[in-house]
Amino acid sequence: MPLIRTVIVDDSAFVRKAVRDMLSRSPKIDVVGAARNGEEALQMVEQLQPDVVTCDLFMPDLDGVGFVRKQMMRKPVPILILTASPKDAVRVIEALESGAVDFIQKPTALANDDLLAMREALIEKVQGVAAVASPPIVLPVPAVSFAQPSRPAVHVDIVVLGISTGGPQALRYLIPQFAADFPVPFVIVLHMPLGYTAPFAEKLAEISRLSVKEAHEGCLVQPGEALLAPAGRHLSFKKNSQGQVVVHLSVQPMDKPHRPSVDVLFQSAAETFHQRVLGVVMTGMGDDGKQGAAWIKAQGGTVLTQDEQSCVIYGMPRSVAEAGLSDAAVPLASMAAEISKRL
Incomplete structure (x- = not known):
């Protein structure tokens, strides 16, 4: 079975190394590249054709949401957003709306038990999104109702x-x-x-x-x-x-x-x-x-x-x-x- 070719995108050298170390624990994942911002990532994805991209939200030059939007217009690829805090929720949701598949908390200087759980979750997410036949289509919000007109419910409460x-x-x-x-x-x-x-x-x-x-x-x-x-x-x-x-x-x-x-x-x-x-x-x-x-x-x-x-x-x-x-x-x-x- 081919390895899951993964590119890491983060402006923090610590996070890039931590994510690489975590993913390297899986025999199914091959980290093929690491980029420092969205602009580098666009070029790297074009060159390396990864199966999955993990991406930070806040980066110089081109941030995570901007990268997701541009990459989805070029060639959709499963993108997993790494977020530092629930305070980033609005931006995370914007990334998902733009075509990112899922998100997960990024590694920080946590206790070993937390890092172990995070590593397992990260590997599971990467392996899961790699199975995506095609990334989510960014569907427009319907302008009108396609559902039947409302009426009293007969069978369901x-x-x-x-x-x-x-x-x-x-x-x-x-x-x-x-x-x-x-x-x-x-x-x-x-x-x-x-x-x-x-x-x-x-x-x-x-x-x-x-x-x-x-x-x-x-x-x-x-x-x-x-x-x-x-x-x-x-x-x-x-x-x-x-x-x-x-x-x-x-x-x-x-x-x-x-x-x-x-x-x-x-x-x-x-x-x-x-x-x-x-x-x-x-x-x-x-x-x-x-x-x-x-x-x-x-x-x-x-x-x-x-x-x-x-x-x-x-x-x-x-x-x-x-x-x-x-x-x-x-x-x-x-x-x-x-x-x-x-x-």
């Missing part, structure tokens, strides 16, 4: 959606297609590090007619609103003293690889809304959502998966489809209409 790598781009395309009077609540788990879900929800709200916000403990689950689970907390449902369904946030269960977990969201939706749940599993690495989809199906609900051709990484949807839990595989371009049709 809630839509729950799980998504990971490639998720920010897909959600920017999907969510703006729904009308402000969408007839049921929409609750989303997007795998993101701490500090990034609130800024992403704000950016998504700017282009959507639905009310979009990061969920908080006790907030009502109501039609016309899309809630994004906050990073670091599982999102489930409970009823308040008035009998209304509200959000409950918790670090439990601790044995899930992701927090928030799509499985936890889906299971709670199935236990709360029974057969009147529409689950949607979209682009992402791993199999989060498979167990949750089984809960939805066991209660008589419906599960849609994004089709392989339109996924950045066909991991989560594949796990659901191969388990026989998907009612339909749907292209991203048709997902809004399909969701509306199933209500």
